[in-house]
Amino acid sequence: MTRAPEFSASVAVSANHSLRDTFHPHVVFIDDDDELRRANVQTLKLQGFTVDAHATARSALPTLHRDFDGVVVSDIRMPDIDGLQLFHRLRDVDPEIPVILITGHGDIATAVQCMHDGAYDFLAKPYSADRLITAITHAAEKRHLVLENRRLREAAFAVEADEVPFIGTTPAMQRIKQTLRHIADADVDVLVEGETGTGKEVVATALHRLSRRRHRALVAINCGALPESVIESELFGHEAGAFTGAQKKRIGRIEHASGGTLFLDEIESMPLAVQVKLLRVLESRQITPLGSNEVRNLDLRVVAATKEDLGSPAIRAKFREDLFYRLNVVTIRIPPLRERRDDIPLLFAHYLGHASRRFHRDIPELPASVNQHVLTHDWPGNVRELAHYAERVVLGVLNTSASDSPTADSNSQSLPERMEQFEAQLIRDALQAHHGDIKATLESLGIPRKTFYDKLQRHGIDRQQYTRTANGTTP
Known part of the structure; x- marks a missing residue:
């Protein structure tokens, strides 16, 4: 079963910057210890977090909904509704809301079990401010990815239902x-x-x-x-x-x-x-x-x-x-x-999902280099080039050519040079997909036979290396 693409949010949040450089994570902090709650709230606000403090889980629950864009930090031992009850209620609201539990030594085993059930993390008392900040930052990054991925999926579904099937909100x-x-x-x-x-x-x-x-x-x-x-x-x-x-x-x-x-x-x-x-x-x-x-x-x-x-x-x-x-x-x-870069993450999401269904492959975890390439590449071949790149990502066949290399400086090449590279890569992809079969390759590329052979010669492509032999291997 293919997974929903969880990548475009990581594209939107640059791999080279901290999450707090792009927005202010929202934290709901719940603890009935007034002194501890005030100290932690002050620490988090100094770090740029937006914090809502609550002495009881009951007062916090109405603020937590499926579109909640932050992290919940809650003590386990509290009167009325304790941290464990809060965690299980939030699972019904949205199982992907990250919950960090604060535990005493006697509650560690319980907290570990909650993590098996879906809690994000737990902090054993006494914990350092750095430990709290790190846990919240990572949990906030995950939540941002989840919400962004949902937004992209909803936008993709809207495109499929739209009478004008264009992917783009610019x-x-x-x-x-x-x-x-x-x-x-x-x-x-x-x-x-x-x-x-x-x-x-x-x-x-x-x-x-x-x-x-x-x-x-x-x-x-x-x-x-x-x-x-x-x-x-x-x-x-x-x-x-x-x-x-x-x-x-x-x-x-x-x-x-x-x-x-x-x-x-x-x-x-x-x-x-x-x-x-x-x-x-x-x-x-x-x-x-x-x-x-x-x-x-x-x-x-x-x-x-x-x-x-x-x-x-x-x-x-x-x-x-x-x-x-x-x-x-x-x-x-x-x-x-290149004139509508804000549409690229949504387009990439769409074509990754399309490729995963076409090839019956799960969408792989995307390294930061791929995300950086998606955001910074000029895409001279435009949507068609982006779609083929998404297919290579799903197939796991990214190569070291300039068209696939995230570190390649495309601005150092002229547009004709980049177009030549893109054309050569399309021909290689078509030959590989059809195992060197000329008729099938010509049909997929939509070009005459003579033009095809002229391009093979110009790009120095050896068709034989893509031809499958009788035993299923390439010569």
Whole structure:
């Protein structure tokens, strides 16, 4: 059974700083000894703790609830409700509230049994101030992790239930969600801008699912993955005999999307000659397949995605200005992860949980180096890179390459260098996942065979080392 991810709070609380540097732990201190209670409260307040003091457990109980954000320190021997009774009542409220028991020598065996039952710690009288402070600090860290982990799980569940399945609470992501809701049922074409791996296809899918078109097809085309020789036929379709090899009629992707949504990914890669024909389709909402004189009407919404700034004069040589203005009715820009770092812990939590379910593995305890890497890395591959990193964490296959090394200074490399490293790592991961099987690897990467072999050569990747032999080993 997979454990819930208990890591993002440790990401939020830097491994290099004390918990008290980030917030003031809350302590409920209960002891019927007035002098001892006053002395301990004074000590704790001098250390920066927020302290609520009580002479009885009965007066403290109403302040302790499931969202209590601190630590309970209680003497065992007290009138009315003693420390043991208090501990067991708190177990019913929330078994993860840390309880530290104060014991006399005769109560040590009882306190040890309580620890077996879930108490955090016990302090035998007389105890030093340092011992008390250390125990409370560690217990407060644990409580903070528990509450933060709950918050992240609840946020993840809210994402799954949300009609707009974006993981992120930053203002930029909230604006995107609001925009999608506003335009979902308006038949306007949408241009989605964002770097590689930011989630452009997620936007297209959300628009389709929110619209009245959700019961028809969402047809996705990667314009950069289709060879120029076949892209026109793929998009517009053809009649039998339209060209050499066209043995039977084919309905093009654009016509297939009629009634639904057409998603054109990496549209900046579309050849100029095809751009002219696409512009005509977008303006007329009609299509004429290759080799046919029949004009067919279309009912579709077009969502185009690009990692380039299509409005830039520098891109005019490869992308038509009139097509840009035709697509640019509504533009949604997805910010890269480095511009919404507050979303990274929640995203990492989501993808760790997803990886643990996918691979049927428990989420491992995360060292501080992983948490530091999650917070400080630039993530040039954005959400896709973060998801793959979470998978490697769950699989326990983090390597010493620059992309996985928490101590690597990514700022010392240019963006193209970092992108090259990320691309090479994705190819290695795909080869490893499919044991060197070329067909499966190509399908997972979504690139042509020739492009794949060119990249193997450029990155110096030996496919053979990932190939599984008949006895289940690699050569």
